[in-house]
Amino acid sequence: MKIYRLIGTTMILVLLSCSKNDDTIETNENKAPITFELLGINEGDGQKPLLTWEASTDPDGDPLTYDVIAENEDGISKVVAKNIAGTSFELDGLVNSIGEYSWKVVAKDGKGGQMVSKINKECTKFNTLIFSKTALTKRTPFSVAKGSGGASGGIFVFDSKIYTSGADKREWWQSTNGSAWSKVNLPEDLGTDQAKLLTFKNKLWCISGDGKIVWYWGGYEIYWAWEYGELKQKTRAPGWRLVSRSANFPPPYSSDDYKIVIFKDKIWSIRGTSVGNVGKAWRSTDMVNWTTHGLLFRLPYSEGSTLSVFNGRLWQIGGIGTRYRWSSNDGINWRREGLDFSSTRRTAWHSSVVYDNKLWAITGWGIDGDIWWSSDGNRWNLTNKNEVPFKGRVLTSSVVFNNKVFVVGGYVWYDDEDTSIKTDVWTMKKCSSGLRFEL
Structure with a gap:
């Protein structure tokens, strides 16, 4: 009897043990997708903006989809797309409906696991430019403009420095950072005359006001010379080297109607003309000998325009003499392009640069501080002017330096409370989805 009772008790314990084990189910905790970054907004196909991001991965091997979310400055979010399988989303048509939002993307594994993209609010706004509120410097020791009816000074980069002139071109200044400026020592023979500084073929050139005397800046040089009947080695210190006193630099030198550009390994000086007349271009390979042979053409003169080299062509942009943009692949045959910059808006006395594979027209005639950009020279986009x-x-001067665009000075002419010459410097640079003016 005791034996049966013991066996029964043992069986009950075994059954209870089995029942307890059957109720215990081992589960693996679902892991969220790994972190990933939002790359920004690119132009995508044509002019359609494309939001792109890195691909996230799931530790459990689950397939991922993505939601695109727009968030305003108050933290209010709006889901604009769900369950995207790829790593991009076309934003075309969302400009008006979304407005001033920052963007983020959420990776989902379908089992409740989520990961939000790293957010850079400066670089993910739906704007081509994002600005700070502070100038690099508020007071340069010169002004590039001299007031209404004046003209901005020249500006270029050479040997890791920005060079720019005062409005009257009797003084030139240089800077390694756009904030601290020092005066350029011009050739002594120049006197108080105007000077034109240019960079061409990796040299810095200076041309006198009448276009006849040409110098270039030379570094340390070793040369041999006869002295007291012996050939001796001598050293020449850095300085201006005289090249010619009989150059024929295009007249009239002092006219700002003549735009100077480097195009197809030659330096060009080009001026359009009034309707029905012939324009003229000069070009040179050595800064001394200039020719106009075969360089007559018909290009409408446009006061306050700029001349830029972009995508292998010369582009005349803006101005008040014509409503159209013009381009040329040889400097002689000019093609009329579209309107500047829309059917209702033009600009003049602006500055232009080529940056981030785009052509930029910066500020100019108007009261809004407009900045325009184009990827092909024809279709133009207005940045967020607010x-x-x-x-x-x-009359600003702009130049690309150290992967940034430097905008120097200008003249405010429309505001009765602030009609003044400006001596500040601003910078903007590429920032993932576009550009931003920075501190």
Whole structure:
């Protein structure tokens, strides 16, 4: 009897043990997708903006989809797309409906696991430019403009420095950072005459006001010379080297109607003309000998325009003499392009640069401080003018330096409370989805 009772008790314990084990189910905790970054907004196909991001991966091997979310400055979010299988989303048509939002993307594994993209609010706004509110410097020791009816000074980069002139071109200045400026020592023979500084074929050139005397800046040089009947080695210190006193630099030198560009390994000086007349271009390979042979053409003169080299062509942009843009692949045969910059808006006395594979027209005639850009020279886009950190101005000088665009000075002419010459410097640079003016 005791034996049966013991066996029964043992069986009950075994059954209870089995029942307890059957109720215990081992589960693996679902892991969220790994972190990933939002790359920004690119133009995509044509002019359609494309939001792109890195691909996330799931530790459990689950397939991922993505949601695109727009978030305003108050933290209010709006889901604009769900369950995207790829790593991009076309934003075309969302400009008006979304407005001033930042963007983020959420990776989902379908089992409740989620990961939000790293957010850079400066670089993911739906704007081509994002601005700070502070100038690099508020007071340069010169002004590139001299007021209404004046003209901006020249500007270029050479040997890791920015060179720019005062408005009257009797003084030139240089800077390694755009904030601290020092005066350029011009050739002594120049006297108080105007000077034209240019960079061409990796040299810095200076041309006198009448276009006849040409110098270039030379570094340390070793040369041999006869002295007291012996051939001796001598050293020449850095300085201006005289090249010619009989150059024929295109007249009239002092006219700002003549735009100077480097195009197809030659230096060009080009001026359009009034309707029905013939324009003229000069070109040179050595800065001394200039020719106009075969360089007559018909290009409408446009006061306040700029001349830029972009995508292998010369482009005349803006101005008040013509409503159209013009381009040429040889400097002689000019093709009329579209309107500047829309059917209702033009600009003049602006500055232009080529940056980030785009052609830019910066500020100019108008009260809004407009900044326009184009990827092909024909279709133009207006940046968010509400974020431009300075008032509309004319006669700015702009240049690309150290992967940034430097915008120097200008003149405010439309504001009765602030009609003044500006001596500040602003910078903008590429920032993932576009550009931003920075501190």
